[in-house]
Each structure stands twice: as C-alpha cells, then as structure tokens.
Amino acid sequence: MIRLFTAATVLLLSFFTIADAADAPPEIRPVKISDNFYVFYGGGGLGGNVGMSIGEDGILLVDAMRDVTAPALFEEIRKVSDKPIKYVINTHSDADHSGGNAFFADKGALIIAQLNARYSPAQSDLKVSDAFSLIFNGQTVHGAHVTAHSYDDLIIYFSGNNIVFTGDTFTNTAPSYSFSDGAQGQYAAIDAALGFADDETAIVPGHGFIDDNAGLQSYRARCAEWIARIAALKEEGKTPAEMVEDETLLAIKRAFITRPRDSELAQSYIQRPITRVLTSELVSTVPLSSEALDAITGLYAFEDGSVAEIRQDGEKIFMVKSGDYMIELLAQSETFFKIRVFIDADIRFERNDAGAIAGFTLSDTGETTRARKLPDGA
Ligand SMILES: [Zn+2]
Incomplete structure (x- = not known):
C-alpha cells in the first residue's frame, strides 16, 4: 500500500x-x-x-x-x-x-x-x-x-x-x-x-x-x-492511448501551451493529463445511504501497523493518513470504491459474520494490502 x-x-x-x-x-x-x-x-x-x-x-x-x-x-x-x-x-x-x-x-x-x-x-x-x-x-x-x-x-x-x-x-x-x-x-x-x-x-x-x-x-x-473532447472520445470507446492520437485533442493541447518548448510537446506529456480527466471528472459514483457511510467511516490499521482514517467531508469520502496522503473514495457500491485520480487502485470493504464492516482490501495495479477496522473510539 x-x-x-x-x-x-x-x-x-x-x-x-x-x-x-x-x-x-x-x-x-x-x-x-x-x-x-x-x-x-x-x-x-x-x-x-x-x-x-x-x-x-x-x-x-x-x-x-x-x-x-x-x-x-x-x-x-x-x-x-x-x-x-x-x-x-x-x-x-x-x-x-x-x-x-x-x-x-x-x-x-x-x-x-x-x-x-x-x-x-x-x-x-x-x-x-x-x-x-x-x-x-x-x-x-x-x-x-x-x-x-x-x-x-x-x-x-x-x-x-x-x-x-x-x-x-x-x-x-x-x-x-x-x-x-x-x-x-x-x-x-x-x-x-x-x-x-x-x-x-x-x-x-x-x-x-x-x-x-x-x-x-x-x-x-x-x-x-x-x-469536452476527452468526454466525447470516451463516449466513442477510445482508450487513453488512442486519445493521444486524436488530432482535435492535440490541437487543444497545443493551445494550452502559450510558450512552447520542445520537451513540452512530447507525446508523453499528454497521456497523464488525459488520464487525470478520465479518473476524476469522468468517473461515475453511486449515492450512499447515511447508514452505509457510517458503516465504513473510522480508523483502520494496515498490516505494517500504520493507521489511516476514513471520514466524510461534506458529500465526499476520504481516506487520510497524517504526514502521508489524502485520497478520495468514489463509491461504486456500498462496499466497493474507486480512488479519484489513481486509475488502477480500488478498495473493497469486507463484512464480518455479524454483517459489520471488518476491514478492507486495497488493490493497486494487481497488488493487494489489507487493513482491519479498529473499534470506534480506538
Ligand atoms: Zn508543481
């Protein structure tokens, strides 16, 4: 993780x-x-x-x-x-x-x-x-x-x-x-x-x-x-690698660069900003009930002993770790979340026999890490 x-x-x-x-x-x-x-x-x-x-x-x-x-x-x-x-x-x-x-x-x-x-x-x-x-x-x-x-x-x-x-x-x-x-x-x-x-x-x-x-x-x-162009290309079923070749998108990219330098026109300079739009603006989420939100918020301990907190901030759900990171969880269901901007990562919550949230598995580019939920007030 x-x-x-x-x-x-x-x-x-x-x-x-x-x-x-x-x-x-x-x-x-x-x-x-x-x-x-x-x-x-x-x-x-x-x-x-x-x-x-x-x-x-x-x-x-x-x-x-x-x-x-x-x-x-x-x-x-x-x-x-x-x-x-x-x-x-x-x-x-x-x-x-x-x-x-x-x-x-x-x-x-x-x-x-x-x-x-x-x-x-x-x-x-x-x-x-x-x-x-x-x-x-x-x-x-x-x-x-x-x-x-x-x-x-x-x-x-x-x-x-x-x-x-x-x-x-x-x-x-x-x-x-x-x-x-x-x-x-x-x-x-x-x-x-x-x-x-x-x-x-x-x-x-x-x-x-x-x-x-x-x-x-x-x-x-x-x-x-x-x-708008990235959304349209996504609608057409284009992958980021294909979007990089799109002449209309390339023209918009060039217009962003008002003081061009050769290095900044490199192909590699376009795919990541495209991915950022796809993984932020163009990710759909499902609404969660307040019960479902309450169930996942709290403190979680990773296998290495470090602790992260999942909390609500207005309409949003974040996982935060002091001195380390803040990431936003995008609900796909009550227990499955994508992570804004991190295209290859997701979090799946698990329930215990009593039906309560027991922890989650974080998967990132095929590798997984587990965290267990700490009792409230821990
Ligand atoms: Zn900077």
Whole structure:
C-alpha cells in the first residue's frame, strides 16, 4: 500500500520534472516585478515558481521549491536582499513547491499551508482553512482555499503588488493538471484567481511564465474544450492511448501551451493529463445511504501497523493518513470504491459474520494490502 501510493505520488509529482528534463542546465531565473517584489522561475526539475515580497517586515516567500534546490534559491534571494525570511506560504503540498520548507524553517521562517497539508509529507507550522488575509510589508496578502490540483491548494494575492499566485491550478506550458475536484474544482480555482485580478494583474502559474487576466480566461476556455473532447472520445470507446492520437485533442493541447518548448510537446506529456480527466471528472459514483457511510467511516490499521482514517467531508469520502496522503473514495457500491485520480487502485470493504464492516482490501495495479477496522473510539 505505502509503496504503491508512494510510487503513484512520485508519478504525479514528477510530471513537470520529466517534461523539463531535456532543458539543461537548469537554473533559477529571477524576474524583478518591482523594487519590493520578485518572482523566481523554477523549471528544469528545480521546482515550481516562487514569489518574494521584500520590505520593512522582512521577506515573505510563496513556495520554496524542492529540498535539494532550496539552498540555490536562498543564494538567489541573498543576491537581492539580506532581510530575514519571515514566512513561506505554500500554494500546495507537492514536493516541488514545499520540499524547501524545512530549509527555510531552519532559517527562521514560519511555514503557512492549507489545513489538508497535514496529510502530506510537507512540513508546515501554521494551517489555514478556507480564506485568510495578513498584512505584511504594508500590503494585504490574501489567500483562498480551492480544491483543483490538490486538496490543499491556496490561491495567493498580494494587493499592493497586484500579483496572483495560482500554484498548479494553472500552467501555460502544459494542459491542465488539475481535477482533485473535477472540472468544477478547476473552474472554481480559476474564478478565485480571476476574482482577485484586474487587467493589470500579473498572474504567476505554478509552472511556466507570468501571465495575465486574458491568459487565465483563455486557459479556462481550453479547460472546457479539453474536458469536452476527452468526454466525447470516451463516449466513442477510445482508450487513453488512442486519445493521444486524436488530432482535435492535440490541437487543444497545443493551445494550452502559450510558450512552447520542445520537451513540452512530447507525446508523453499528454497521456497523464488525459488520464487525470478520465479518473476524476469522468468517473461515475453511486449515492450512499447515511447508514452505509457510517458503516465504513473510522480508523483502520494496515498490516505494517500504520493507521489511516476514513471520514466524510461534506458529500465526499476520504481516506487520510497524517504526514502521508489524502485520497478520495468514489463509491461504486456500498462496499466497493474507486480512488479519484489513481486509475488502477480500488478498495473493497469486507463484512464480518455479524454483517459489520471488518476491514478492507486495497488493490493497486494487481497488488493487494489489507487493513482491519479498529473499534470506534480506538
Ligand atoms: Zn508543481
């Protein structure tokens, strides 16, 4: 189970790394927005883009790149300012954005992340839930929680500099790689970013290049075309491997990429985003009674002794493990669930002789792991 999910997580996280691997040598590129604000471009496996507010309060960063690249990022920061680094706000918990958290925490920074980041390996100090604002360097920094690329996405807006950070809910170098909440989540993320923006706003994607309102509007339109085309191909019975060859879909993919680089046009760059739509937006579920939901929620112990919790959150059902992962279960029946985004994994609950849920078997690409349900209140 752990091995399987770790492998799957690495697959998701390495999406941009693989695509960038042909661009050598990778280097962090600073972009001066103003005397008091910089963006550092990542890419090339270094990690996502980073924002930096500098002023009388010190330095606040948006994201921290990877653990191995944080020292190089720190060097770039120090070329601009020697002020103390007070805060890092994560756009989400993926390692290419949060891997450097520990490095900057060590330098005295307080790490701010969305609450669901507790179910990830990312280190953080202060958790925020839905929306927040704080005053730093004389401007209001707004954060809005959305569920689009991950379950702990934050859209971050600096009112004084008029700059928005979208994390990986938006990129202009690849097709949409969102959908932890389906198309609805993707659009909600775009709307949250557009809600902060006017015609003058700089919009910084998690990967790719600084864009604007019009670029994000266009991305929204591409997302709708992308999902509609994949849905139509699915309807025709096409497999993901066949979808990759579809000329209409390829044209939509090319329109996503407003600053093309050869590596990003590679065939391999398209199948995973397609799969993400298929395994998120286009999975049907059956409604569960509250009795059926109550029966499966609770704590479960795996054979290795680790414990996961299955719980309801609104209409959704999640399996969460502190410091590790958060996955969404999609009901196919009262006891059989697919897992959003993880196409080859499913969970089947088992009952004991008395008819109560006794545990589940998780199957992932043919390998299985069992967990037993712990008594309520354990
Ligand atoms: Zn990323």
